[in-house]
Amino acid sequence: MPRRARGVYPWWHGRFRGFGHRITLGREAILDVLIKANKHLSAEDIYMKVHSVYPSVGLTTVYRTLEILVKLGIIYKFDFGDGRARYEIVKDPKGVDHHHHLICSNCNRVIDYTEFIDDEVELFKRTEEGLAKKYDFKITNHLIQFYGLCKECSGKNKGF
Amino acid sequence: MPRRARGVYPWWHGRFRGFGHRITLGREAILDVLIKANKHLSAEDIYMKVHSVYPSVGLTTVYRTLEILVKLGIIYKFDFGDGRARYEIVKDPKGVDHHHHLICSNCNRVIDYTEFIDDEVELFKRTEEGLAKKYDFKITNHLIQFYGLCKECSGKNKGF
DNA sequence: TTGTTAATGGAAACCATATTCAATAAGGAG
DNA sequence: CTCCTTATTGAATATGGTTTCCATTAACAA
Numbered sequence: 001m002p003r004r005a006r007g008v009y010p011w012w013h014g015r016f017r018g019f020g021h022r023i024t025l026g027r028e029a030i031l032d033v034l035i036k037a038n039k040h041l042s043a044e045d046i047y048m049k050v051h052s053v054y055p056s057v058g059l060t061t062v063y064r065t066l067e068i069l070v071k072l073g074i075i076y077k078f079d080f081g082d083g084r085a086r087y088e089i090v091k092d093p094k095g096v097d098h099h100h101h102l103i104c105s106n107c108n109r110v111i112d113y114t115e116f117i118d119d120e121v122e123l124f125k126r127t128e129e130g131l132a133k134k135y136d137f138k139i140t141n142h143l144i145q146f147y148g149l150c151k152e153c154s155g156k157n158k159g160f
Numbered sequence: 161m162p163r164r165a166r167g168v169y170p171w172w173h174g175r176f177r178g179f180g181h182r183i184t185l186g187r188e189a190i191l192d193v194l195i196k197a198n199k200h201l202s203a204e205d206i207y208m209k210v211h212s213v214y215p216s217v218g219l220t221t222v223y224r225t226l227e228i229l230v231k232l233g234i235i236y237k238f239d240f241g242d243g244r245a246r247y248e249i250v251k252d253p254k255g256v257d258h259h260h261h262l263i264c265s266n267c268n269r270v271i272d273y274t275e276f277i278d279d280e281v282e283l284f285k286r287t288e289e290g291l292a293k294k295y296d297f298k299i300t301n302h303l304i305q306f307y308g309l310c311k312e313c314s315g316k317n318k319g320f
Numbered sequence: 321t322t323g324t325t326a327a328t329g330g331a332a333a334c335c336a337t338a339t340t341c342a343a344t345a346a347g348g349a350g
Numbered sequence: 351c352t353c354c355t356t357a358t359t360g361a362a363t364a365t366g367g368t369t370t371c372c373a374t375t376a377a378c379a380a
Contacts, residue, residue, distance in 0.1 A: 020326085021326085021327095022325095022326060022327070022376090022377050022378075023377080023378095024326095024327065024328085024376080024377075026327085026328080027327090042367095043367080043368080044367085056328090056329085057328090057329085058328070058329040058330070059329085059330095059368095060328075060329055060330075060368095060369085060370090061327080061328060061329070063367095063368060063369075064327080064328085064369090077241070079239040079241070081237075081239070083336095083337085083366075083367070084366090084367060084368095085367085085368090102291060102295060102297050102299075104297075105300065111295055111297065113291060113294075113295070115287075115290060115291065115294065116286070116287045116290055116291070119283055119286070119287070120283065120287065123279055123280065123283045126276070126279070127276045127279065127280070127306075128306065130275060130276055131262060131273060131275065131276070131306060132308075134273075134275065135262060135271055135273070135310075135311070136310075136311040136314075137262050137264075137271065137306075137308055137309070137310055137311065137314075138308045138309040138314045139262075139306045139307070139308035140265065140307055140308045140309070141306075141307050141308070142304065142305065142306045142307065143303065143304065143305045143306075143307065144302070144303065144304050145302065145303045146287075146288065146291060146297075146299050146301075146302045146303075147299070147300055147301050147302065147303065148292075148297055148298045148299035148300045148301070149297070149298040149300070150295075150296075150297055151295070151296040151297065154296075154297075154298045180357085181357085181358095182345090182346050182347075182356095182357060182358070183346080183347095184345080184346070184357095184358065184359085186358085186359075187358095202336095203336080203337080204336085216359090216360080217359090217360085218359075218360045218361070219337095219360090220337095220338085220339090220359075220360060220361080221358080221359060221360075223336090223337065223338075224338095224358085224359090243335080243336070243368085244335090244336060244337095245336085245337090
């Protein structure tokens with residue numbers, strides 16, 4: 001937890017407090033890990049990193065904090081099909097770091113890609129508007145993932 | 161399991177046998193349920209339906225069969241975020257039944273939509289080609305889901 | 321500083337899915 | 351049609367990520 005200049009608070013404190021949540025050491029540490037990692041991490045990944053600095057923070061707190069962060073829209077929760085969820089800090093959809101995922105059905109390797117995002121975002125904007133109107137559904141975000149076989153697996157594995 | 165005219169086999173038998181799998185009563189019943197349901201079902205949903213007709217078919221067989229069907233590309237497996245997977249028969253991407261999902265973050269209701277699919281298919285064709293080339297990744301399918309608040313939930317629930 | 325109440329961690333509970341294993345049956349060979 | 355090999359099966363049990371319980375601690379408003 002980097003020391004903070006007097007009276008200067010991280011961007012997310014307002015949103016956090018605004019929903020009635022308290023700022024705690026554990027929560028700061030957890031979000032700090034997500035921000036610094038800048039890639040998808042499992043709850044256990046996060047727990048281990050936080051725990052190495054603050055051994056008093058338990059796995060339960062990690063799960064509870066992640067749940068809040070997801071609901072507040074501060075982080076994303078992904079399912080890559082290997083039985084454990086992954087979490088990732090939300091970036092501006094227009095930002096440089098925004099990406100989607102390629103998932104290998106065989107080895108579960110996950111590749112981030114940033115190409116074609118502009119086209120996708122453009123299409124989604126249109127689709128979202130149409131769907132929101134038709135179903136009276138307030139869309140907050142979308143999930144896009146491609147599945148297939150990665151370079152290593154496509155050679156040896158023929159389906160099953 | 162409807163009686164079959166002599167020598168006439170369901171479309172999926174060839175693919176099934178081709179991969180060395182045997183055709184069994186349980187497997188026919190399970191796939192039959194998926195075909196007739198024509199919507200996403202959980203393993204338990206499928207188990208109960210099959211079990212009501214063939215009490216001898218166990219939940220284990222349902223899971224094992226679903227795993228094979230997914231690997232053979234005969235059904236899709238979805239995660240809607242409520243902790244249990246859903247399965248759905250694969251239809252031709254150009255077919256009328258092809259659809260994607262709108263998921264309510266609050267009540268977990270899932271809405272199927274078929275609108276705008278053409279645009280998406282078009283975009284994905286381009287994206288898939290580009291990604292396949294760049295990452296040497298053999299894409300077999302994609303997942304798109306929109307998250308947000310449904311009509312019922314958007315009024316009362318403000319985030320958290 | 322104090323009081324109210326959210327937050328915490330460790331243990332236990334949960335629950336969907338996976339695995340084990342002996343019994344059974346699909347389907348090719350004869 | 352029958353036999354034989356071996357995939358498939360169900361029941362019970364294990365697994366493992368996530369959630370809940372509950373007594374204790376600490377955030378922060380007054």
